[in-house]
Amino acid sequence: MRDDNCIFCKIANGDIPTNSIYEDDDFRVILDASPATKGHSLIIPKEHYKDMYEIDEKVAAKAMSLAKKLTVHMTDKLGCDGFNILQNNREVAGQTVFHFHMHLIPRYNDGKSILTWGHEEFSDDEMKAICENLRQ
Ligand code: 5GP
Ligand code: ZN
Numbered sequence: 001m002r003d004d005n006c007i008f009c010k011i012a013n014g015d016i017p018t019n020s021i022y023e024d025d026d027f028r029v030i031l032d033a034s035p036a037t038k039g040h041s042l043i044i045p046k047e048h049y050k051d052m053y054e055i056d057e058k059v060a061a062k063a064m065s066l067a068k069k070l071t072v073h074m075t076d077k078l079g080c081d082g083f084n085i086l087q088n089n090r091e092v093a094g095q096t097v098f099h100f101h102m103h104l105i106p107r108y109n110d111g112k113s114i115l116t117w118g119h120e121e122f123s124d125d126e127m128k129a130i131c132e133n134l135r136q
Contacts, residue, residue, distance in 0.1 A: 001048050002048050003048040003099070006098075006099050007097065007099075008048075008097055008099035008101060012028045012044040012099075013046055018030045018031075026059065026062055028046065029042065029043050030042055030044065032103070036103075036105050037080075037105055037107060037111055037114065038078065038106065038108070039074055039078045040103065040104070040105050040106065041070070041103075042103060042104070043063050044100075044101045045059055045099075045100055045101075047059065048099055049099070049100040050099065050100065051089040052087065052100065053089065054100070063100075067102055071083050071085070074106055075106070080107055081107060082107040083106055083107060084103070084105040084107060084115060085105075086105060087100075087101070087103065088103075
């Protein structure tokens with residue numbers, strides 16, 4: 001399914017030209033228009049899924065497999081020193097385009113710090129309760 005009002009549907013399916021570094025039957029990978037670092041790219045499925053809650057499991061698995069291959073390929077080509085794979089879901093988590101995508105962010109030893117977050121404190125009892133709640 002595609003969404004006529006979705007910019008990433010249009011980009012992934014070639015209706016809007018962009019800096020595309022990879023394409024197969026399921027995905028297009030493009031350079032992010034506002035890159036956090038040199039080579040910052042986005043894996044975008046051709047089908048419309050809003051986020052991780054909605055994406056088909058098999059497509060999600062393929063996206064991760066592609067991320068693995070591109071991490072190796074891009075590191076080789078760019079000479080970067082590490083990599084962040086990032087994926088935002090819903091506004092509260094920083095998602096701004098509501099079509100599932102994975103960020104591939106090359107990192108460089110001499111680059112600035114781009115990803116930081118603080119830490120919340122939880123007591124041992126709270127950690128136990130969280131663990132109990134989440135355990136499957
Ligand atoms: P999000 O915040 O949803 O995880 O990430 C959306 C990303 O898409 C942002 O990093 C933003 O720069 C990028 N982006 C948004 N619109 C376009 C576009 O039209 N073309 C490209 N290449 N990147 C876009
Ligand atoms: Zn879409």
